[in-house]
Amino acid sequence: MNELSLFLQLSVQLGTPFLLGTLGGILCEKVGNLNLGIEGMMILGAFSGFAAGFHTATLAVLAAMAGGVGGALIYALITVTLKGNQTVTGFALTIFGTGFANFMGKRYSSQIMDSAVTVALGTHSIPGLSKIPVLGTAIFSQSLFVYFSILMAVALCFYYQKTRFGLAARMVGESPATADASGINVDACKYIHILLGGALCGLGGAYLSLVYVPYWQDNITAGIGWIAV
Numbered sequence: 001m002n003e004l005s006l007f008l009q010l011s012v013q014l015g016t017p018f019l020l021g022t023l024g025g026i027l028c029e030k031v032g033n034l035n036l037g038i039e040g041m042m043i044l045g046a047f048s049g050f051a052a053g054f055h056t057a058t059l060a061v062l063a064a065m066a067g068g069v070g071g072a073l074i075y076a077l078i079t080v081t082l083k084g085n086q087t088v089t090g091f092a093l094t095i096f097g098t099g100f101a102n103f104m105g106k107r108y109s110s111q112i113m114d115s116a117v118t119v120a121l122g123t124h125s126i127p128g129l130s131k132i133p134v135l136g137t138a139i140f141s142q143s144l145f146v147y148f149s150i151l152m153a154v155a156l157c158f159y160y161q162k163t164r165f166g167l168a169a170r171m172v173g174e175s176p177a178t179a180d181a182s183g184i185n186v187d188a189c190k191y192i193h194i195l196l197g198g199a200l201c202g203l204g205g206a207y208l209s210l211v212y213v214p215y216w217q218d219n220i221t222a223g224i225g226w227i228a229v
Helices: 002-029 038-055 060-081 086-108 115-121 135-140 144-162 164-174 176-181 186-212 224-228
Strands: 123-125 141-143
Touching (some): 002 038, 002 135, 038 060, 038 186, 038 224, 060 086, 060 115, 060 186, 135 141, 141 144, 144 164, 144 186, 164 176, 176 186
């Protein structure tokens, strides 16, 4: 029983960056933008979060989100404002993000994250629920990133199915002309969702560098972004 609980717990932990990256990709794709730059945004978030956490131990999560948003902003400017090719832009973003993070990360090579950060973001058991046999440890004794990713999955499901803004986003993705005729600002809707998607991707990368593998190494995302796509 303990082995099964441990297996499930580790499975949930490993699945967290995949889930955050996938949710970020969904936010982009629902507004009609296939973003192949998820890997780039994730590794930018991983580096930004690690660098900030290494020096300040307080701004790691915000920095990771900013890193992902920065990559998403580049993508949005090219594909939404300049009407560039989405596929080429996504590939370029991944190449840029990976190269930038690996180059800038040389100074942090094999450096270990401050224990204050790993403890704050690490495993936190929910009293009572964590004692449930098998599933208690797997679901209710996890990092704050795990809890957040599950909540975001539920929230996005509700958002797209039950809210006017979610319906508007789906309309933008399925028929931009119809959405524009309905009075929806198509470009603004795309920007908002692409940037929010970038923030989630950045958090997915940060989970790897701050919690799962709390030291810096090149190509730390190891293709997780591509699997999320």
